[in-house]
Structure formats: C-alpha cells, structure tokens
Amino acid sequence: MAHADTETVQASSRSSRGRIVSVFRHMRRDRQLLILFIPCLLFYAIFRYGPLYGMIIAFKDYSVFTGILGSDWVGLKHFEKFFASADFWLLFKNTLLLGSLTLVFGFPFPIILAILLNEVRVKWFKKSVQTISYLPAFLSVVIISSMIIDFLSPNQGIINQLLAALGFEKIYFLIEPEWFRPIYVLSDIWASVGYEAIIYMAAIAGISPSLYEAAKVDGAKRRHMIWSITIPSIMPTIIIMFILKTGSMIRVGYEKVLLLYNPMTYEVSDVFSTYVYRKGLLESNYSYAAAVGLFEALVAMTMLLSANFISKRMGGNGLW
Amino acid sequence: MVAKGLRSISLFQIFNTLVLVCLAVATIYPILYITAVSLSDTSYVVRGEVTLIPKGFNFGAYKEVLMDNRIPRAYLNTIYYTTLGTFINLLMTAIAAYPLSRRTFFGRKFFMLAIVITMFLNPGIIPNYVIVQNLGLLDSVWALVLPNAIWTFELLILKSFYESMSGSLREAAVVDGASEYRILFNIVIPLSKPALASIGLFYFMGHWNSFFVPMIYLNDAAMYPLQVILRDMLIFNEGGNNPSLVDAAALAPQAMKNATIVLSMIPVLMIYPFAQKYFAKGVMLGSEKG
Numbered sequence: 001m002a003h004a005d006t007e008t009v010q011a012s013s014r015s016s017r018g019r020i021v022s023v024f025r026h027m028r029r030d031r032q033l034l035i036l037f038i039p040c041l042l043f044y045a046i047f048r049y050g051p052l053y054g055m056i057i058a059f060k061d062y063s064v065f066t067g068i069l070g071s072d073w074v075g076l077k078h079f080e081k082f083f084a085s086a087d088f089w090l091l092f093k094n095t096l097l098l099g100s101l102t103l104v105f106g107f108p109f110p111i112i113l114a115i116l117l118n119e120v121r122v123k124w125f126k127k128s129v130q131t132i133s134y135l136p137a138f139l140s141v142v143i144i145s146s147m148i149i150d151f152l153s154p155n156q157g158i159i160n161q162l163l164a165a166l167g168f169e170k171i172y173f174l175i176e177p178e179w180f181r182p183i184y185v186l187s188d189i190w191a192s193v194g195y196e197a198i199i200y201m202a203a204i205a206g207i208s209p210s211l212y213e214a215a216k217v218d219g220a221k222r223r224h225m226i227w228s229i230t231i232p233s234i235m236p237t238i239i240i241m242f243i244l245k246t247g248s249m250i251r252v253g254y255e256k257v258l259l260l261y262n263p264m265t266y267e268v269s270d271v272f273s274t275y276v277y278r279k280g281l282l283e284s285n286y287s288y289a290a291a292v293g294l295f296e297a298l299v300a301m302t303m304l305l306s307a308n309f310i311s312k313r314m315g316g317n318g319l320w
Numbered sequence: 321m322v323a324k325g326l327r328s329i330s331l332f333q334i335f336n337t338l339v340l341v342c343l344a345v346a347t348i349y350p351i352l353y354i355t356a357v358s359l360s361d362t363s364y365v366v367r368g369e370v371t372l373i374p375k376g377f378n379f380g381a382y383k384e385v386l387m388d389n390r391i392p393r394a395y396l397n398t399i400y401y402t403t404l405g406t407f408i409n410l411l412m413t414a415i416a417a418y419p420l421s422r423r424t425f426f427g428r429k430f431f432m433l434a435i436v437i438t439m440f441l442n443p444g445i446i447p448n449y450v451i452v453q454n455l456g457l458l459d460s461v462w463a464l465v466l467p468n469a470i471w472t473f474e475l476l477i478l479k480s481f482y483e484s485m486s487g488s489l490r491e492a493a494v495v496d497g498a499s500e501y502r503i504l505f506n507i508v509i510p511l512s513k514p515a516l517a518s519i520g521l522f523y524f525m526g527h528w529n530s531f532f533v534p535m536i537y538l539n540d541a542a543m544y545p546l547q548v549i550l551r552d553m554l555i556f557n558e559g560g561n562n563p564s565l566v567d568a569a570a571l572a573p574q575a576m577k578n579a580t581i582v583l584s585m586i587p588v589l590m591i592y593p594f595a596q597k598y599f600a601k602g603v604m605l606g607s608e609k610g
Contacts, residue, residue, distance in 0.1 A: 030426040032500035033419040040416030040470065047467045048438040054447035116336050131596060132344045138588045140529030142547045143581055146554040147350045161368050222332060255532050280446045281536055293444030
C-alpha cells in the first residue's frame with residue numbers, strides 16, 4: 001500500500017508524460033497479474049456490460065437479421081405502447097403485490113426461526129432442526145412447483161383429500177385466481193425460511209455471551225433477553241437484509257410464477273418478468289420486451305436506492 | 321435436583337420444541353411423500369392411499385424411467401453441463417480473484433468498482449438473450465456455461481479469502497523467483513480448498529437445478545437437461561387453454577413423475593450431509609459481503 005502511495009505521489013508531481021511512463025511501468029510490473037486477469041475482464045465486458053449495451057434495443061426495432069447496431073431507432077415508441085396498454089397497470093399491480101406480500105409475510109419467519117433455534121438447549125435437536133429446515137434450498141424450483149401441483153391436485157392431492165374428508169367442496173387451487181397469491185407466498189416461505197435463518201443464526205452467534213450473563217445476574221427471564229438483547233443485537237443484520245429484499249422485491253421469483261401460472265390466473269399472476277418472457281422470447285417482440293425489462297430494472301433500482309436512503313435517514317446502516 | 325430440572329423446562333421451552341418439530345415435519349414430509357409415491361403401486365396412488373409409507377412396494381416406476389427414451393439422456397446432459405459448468409466457474413473465479421486480492425494490482429480500484437456495479441445493474445432477460453444470440457451460442461452448451469461463468473458474489477467471497485491468507489508463503493515464493501502463475505496454481509489455490517469447496521457447492525447447485533436458462537437457450541430437445549424434461553412432464557400450462565390443466569398432475573403417471581424427481585434429487589441429497597458445513601459458511605460469508 002505504502003509503495004503504491006509513493007508511486008501516485010511521485011506520479012502526480014511529474015508531468016503528464018511522466019505519468020504515462022509510470023502507468024506503463026506499473027503495468028509492466030503487474031504484467032503476469034494482468035494476463036491472469038484477461039479472462040475475467042473479457043467475461044465482464046461481454047456478458048455483464050454487453051447486455052447493458054444491448055439494452056439500447058429498447059429504443060430500436062431490433063430483429064435478428066439487422067442486429068443490434070443495424071436496427072432503426074424508434075425513440076420511446078415501445079415505452080409509449082407499453083404505458084398505454086391495459087397490461088401495464090395489471091402487471092404493475094401484480095408485481096408489486098406479489099413482491100410486497102412475499103416481503104411482508106416472508107421476512108419475519110427466518111428471524112423468528114433463528115431466535116427459536118437459539119433458545120434450544122439440546123444441541124443435537126437444534127442441529128437436526130436447522131439442517132432439515134434448509135433442505136428445500138437444495139431443491140430446484142421445478143421440483144418445488146411440482147410438489148405444489150401434486151399436493152393441490154383436485155383429485156389425488158392431499159389438501160383436497162383432507163377437505164373432502166372434512167366434508168368441504170373440492171378446490172381447484174391452481175385455476176382459481178384468488179388462490180394464486182397465498183400459494184405463491186406460502187410456498188416461498190416454506191422454501192426459504194431455513195436458508196435465510198442461517199444468516200440470522202450467524203448474527204446471533206456473534207453476540208457476546210457476557211451480555212446474557214449480566215442480564216441473568218440482574219434476574220432477567222429468557223423472553224426479556226430475546227427482546228432486549230437478541231433482537232437489538234441483530235438489528236443491523238435485519239436492516240441490511242430488509243434493504244436487499246426491498247431492492248429485489250420487484251424481481252419476484254418469476255421462475256416459480258412461470259411454472260405455476262396459467263391463462264386462467266394471469267389476472268393475478270402475470271408479472272413483469274413473465275410478460276417479458278412471453279412477449280420477447282415466445283412472440284419474438286424483442287424490443288418491446290426489452291423496454292418492459294428496462295422499466296422494471298429502473299423501478300428495482302429506485303426501490304433499492306430509496307430503501308437505502310430511508311434506512312440511513314432513520315439513523316440505521318445503509319449498504320453504502 | 322429433580323424439582324430443579326423440571327422447573328428449568330419452562331412452558332416456553334415446550335412450546336418452542338413443538339413449533340420446531342412441526343417445522344421440521346412440514347419441511348421433510350413432501351420429500352418423503354414423493355419418495356413413497358415413486359415406490360408405490362399406481363392403484364394405491366390414484367386412490368390417495370399413500371401417505372408416508374409406500375403401498376404395493378415396487379420399482380416399476382424406476383424401470384419405466386430408465387426405459388424412457390428422454391430421461392436417461394437428459395440425466396447425462398445434466399451431469400455433463402454441471403461438471404463442465406462448475407469446472408469453468410471454479411477455474412475462472414479462482415484466477416480472477418487472485419489479481420483483485422493483490423493490493424497494488426494495476427487498476428484494482430477501477431476494476432473492483434466496475435465489477436461490483438454489475439451486481440446492482442440487471443438488464444433482464446432480453447438483453448442477455450440478445451447477446452447470447454448475437455454471439456451464436458444458442459443451442460450449444462456454451463450458452464449455459466459462459467454467460468454465468470463468474471458469479472460476482474462468489475468472486476468477492478474468494479477474493480476476501482485470498483486476502484485473509486498469510487502473505488509469508490507468497491513472499492517466500494517470490495524470493496525463490498516463482499512467477500505469479502506458479503504462486504497462484506501451486507500455493508494459493510491448493511490452500512484455498514475449503515473456500516473453493518464452499519463456492520463450488522453453490523455453482524454446482526446452480527447448474528444442477530437450473531431450468532430457465534436451458535429452457536430459453538436450447539431448442540433441440542435432445543440437449544435438454546433433466547430439469548427441463550421434468551418441467552415438461554409436470555407442468556403444461558403455457559399457451560392456450562389446455563383443459564387438462566385442471567388436473568395437470570394427472571397427465572403423467574404420478575409414480576413415474578415422482579421417480580424422476582427422486583432420481584434428480586439423489587446427487588443433491590448425497591452431497592447434502594457433507595455440504596452442510598460449506599453451505600452455511602458460504603451463506604454467512606455472502607451475508608457479510610452483502
């Protein structure tokens with residue numbers, strides 16, 4: 001570090017030609033590292049910055065034959081078409097609702113699980129429950145969706161058999177719109193609670209035991225300690241997780257939506273990403289779909305920035 | 321002594337244990353159920369008599385799956401994509417993290433900023449697709465492997481792991497006149513096995529379980545990996561009004577479907593007990609970086 005500092009100081013005091021020489025000297029010194037860095041550089045240039053550049057097709061009429069550069073500019077045509085269409089408000093509402101329901105109902109569960117696990121005194125029990133709880137993180141979204149479909153199946157599904165045994169009517173869960181959101185949110189909690197609890201478990205493990213001992217001496221009960229030691233201690237982690245979740249809220253798990261939705265539930269289940277997939281890849285309206293995707297990306301960015309801003313304003317930690 | 325022991329088991333402890341047992345059961349039951357169905361006779365399954373223990377125990381469904389003309393090939397495809405993909409991921413990440421971990425590396429700050437920014441800028445499905453299409457990678461294994469050759473999160477994790485390593489070995493190697501290549505491949509990478517195992521696990525899971533990427537980039541059904549075939553077997557809800565979606569579950573014989581699921585889960589469940597340590601570590605490292 002000190003070496004680099006002297007170099008920059010020397011460089012800035014020299015002429016611009018001297019600065020160029022010093023840059024070249026630095027490059028020559030690091031040439032082996034630079035050679036090692038080439039694959040990484042190429043990867044980020046092509047597959048991370050390339051698509052960012054590719055976003056310009058949202059302002060063009062892209063087709064495979066004319067290519068990204070050769071297509072005609074059309075300005076905001078696709079955006080205007082999207083904002084004017086009936087789809088826009090429906091997608092906006094569905095995406096925000098699905099995202100915020102998942103956030104609001106899903107967010108507390110991993111925290112609660114971590115706190116409950118922390119209160120378990122029997123080690124093997126704690127470890128077994130934790131291990132089992134994050135098993136779903138290893139399952140693919142296709143498998144999870146297929147389990148959902150099997151369990152909710154009108155004829156053989158366990159849920160409907162239970163309903164039948166209790167004398168209720170059969171429910172066609174996957175084609176009745178009012179069931180889509182609960183199914184989506186509940187299955188999301190099932191699949192992610194154990195995995196996300198790991199982060200809070202780690203935060204809890206970092207709390208100094210002396211805090212609990214001091215509280216014990218003062219005669220505090222376990223539940224008091226949860227409220228006045230455990231939760232305040234993991235608050236920074238909770239806030240960071242909340243910011244991250246808010247930022248990615250609009251990017252609802254479209255893979256699962258894609259697997260669980262059907263035209264009969266589009267009115268509640270169709271979200272930006274699934275719409276982009278259908279319009280762009282199934283109907284080959286690349287530019288229109290790219291415009292929708294760009295709008296989605298802008299909304300996501302705005303939400304992340306505002307969550308970060310609000311958190312900082314309230315005196316909490318931000319991401320940066 | 322006894323009285324004290326009893327008193328220390330509070331109402332809260334009982335309630336807590338109950339809640340956690342329920343959670344564990346709710347998590348594991350669907351997986352056990354699927355396995356039970358895959359081993360049961362179809363007639364019991366249709367009547368909904370299978371709950372936890374297979375009825376009319378047989379391997380018929382597995383035989384059917386192995387005789388099927390699509391599933392074994394898809395299984396081999398998945399193994400191929402996962403092996404190649406994970407290898408490329410690990411190699412690229414292990415090499416890329418090294419220069420970035422060196423404090424005096426040329427342009428380090430600029431490169432780091434350019435890399436971290438990409439975590440927050442997600443151009444979405446279409447621009448990614450268009451780039452892959454323009455590079456002529458559609459319908460090839462490279463479309464599955466190259467566009468996600470490095471996960472930025474895992475790169476940052478490995479970079480901080482390299483940084484935390486003691487510099488004395490490296491300095492000794494420099495004194496001996498070793499090149500950066502030798503230091504990386506003979507010292508740094510062998511010493512990073514725990515970190516590589518941890519991020520390798522995430523890469524492996526990512527490839528094994530991915531369905532959306534192969535679904536959009538591959539048109540040739542002979543190239544489909546298992547997850548795409550599974551999706552075709554399980555879910556028919558795209559496009560028009562398919563009347564059978566009322567009971568999509570009835571489309572494929574339940575036992576055969578579940579046998580395919582179980583087969584697809586076997587490698588994952590096999591590494592699962594060994595992976596726990598690395599898995600938890602990876603999640604935590606990730607959260608610290610987050």
